[in-house]
Amino acid sequence: MSEPDFRKDFPILKDPKFIYFDNAATTQRPQQVLDAVEHFYRTENANPLRGLYKWSIDATEDYEEARRKVAAFIGAEDPCEIVFTRNATESLNLVAYSYGMSSVSEGDEIVVSVTEHHSNILPWQMVARAKGAKLVYLECTKDGVYTDEEINAKITEKAKIVAIGQVSNVLGTENPVRKIADRAHSFGAVVVVDGAQSTPHMAVDVKKLGADFFAFSGHKLLAPMGIGVLYGKEKLLDEMPPFLTGGEMIEYVTRDSATYAELPHKFEAGTVNAAGAVGLGAAIDYVSKVGFDYIEKKELALTTLLLQEMKKDPHITVYGSDDPAKHCGIVTFNIEGCHPHDVSSILDADNVCIRAGHHCAQPLMQYLGVNATCRASMYFYNTEDEVRRFVASLGKVREELGYGS
């Protein structure tokens, strides 16, 4: 059976010279997404939500259609639970500033995990500092697993907010969000899920996850940069104060007071990124066409091959699970004696694109006892041929850095 050729839809991937293995940082965009954005600007560009003429009405309709697509895509109850933001980072900050600052008090606990991206740590550090609350860390095993004992020990009646990533951007492990959410809910705490690394790779259902809030970025899901999503349960969003104030989020304003627009517009101050939302809608259509069955199968095949080939090199250390099914397309590693920045520079000379550094997860780097790591992250449009060429390129790094082969 021949494989479907999705790669042909991605203009930037047409140059076979480049191996793009930095998909956990941002994915590439298919022609369908580029066309949707261009179509918006070419045929109906106007400021949505306000105008009373055709272009603005069309722009509004397409913007709201994108919201309905997102709601269906992640299993939200109602499109009003979908707030468009710039990215997952802004979504998480919105929850911290609006919900966190108005609900957390002195002596409360905010629970985060050691595998979090900085964007799901720093907003909570801010809330904890401002409110005199305590930040509590869930610690994982070296494979990145959160045990029941750890979950039960750290999430207690003091917890007000539990913030957890669904998939680690370094180890690729999927966290037991449902279990964590059930424990948190039993104490009345609210669960904030960072879905930046999961949404592109697996079917998400916010209700099944038990998420009260769920954040993700469009650009890791084939959509343009600058469009992100915050899902929040209607009841919670309704009670929260606005995050940003100004235009397009009001109902009525006097000199000294204002009443706010209904959900979700209360949280979308200023002119929105309508073209970005339309692009995200097109990306969701595209991903749905590809299907998560295919995405998961392809990523597993690529990860299996990559881990198997890397294991043959005694100088390579891979972080996280031995099981390729627990990597979500992400393989983080180090080459003995070689700093990740040198590794990625040398690979760059072979047109191989990977990430090197701390991956915005310094607490996890400290936990792993490393300053920095290399990260290869794959998506469904990558190929086994690319994996082989990548491994061949890796095999030359030590020699290029002056170690005898």
Add this chain to the structure above:
Amino acid sequence: MDLKQMYREIVNEHNLHPTHKHDMENPTMVLRGVNPSCGDDISLKLKVEDGVIKDGSFVGSGCAISQASADMMLDLVIGKSEDEAKRLAEIFMNMIKGKASEEEIEELDEAAALEDVSHMPARVKCAQLGWRTLNEMMEEDEKNDSHKN
């Protein structure tokens, strides 16, 4: 010079067999330099007598370019006056920004081989770490001196 050539011809030797990467007893100046985004982290130690750098060393960790660059820098500045070291550090920083003349670059001796880092934006901070730290040290010292006067 392309990147791989730069590693082979100059960086690897200084990274794998540095002359000055070791601790020092009784330094007169110590300053830590860090590149927070990539984790390069060194402590530069100097022994300065009568305004002259008598000895220097560094300890820490980082990528090959940061370590080799710091090693070459110490090769260059040991035996020189503080003012001269500061001037050379400034030339190096300018070179990495693509703003130094050929005559100036020649003064940097072996470190001139890092000129092409100016075309590698991701590695600029690595190459500059040692020199930036040296420069800060010298400026700090000048300030202290002017306070004394």
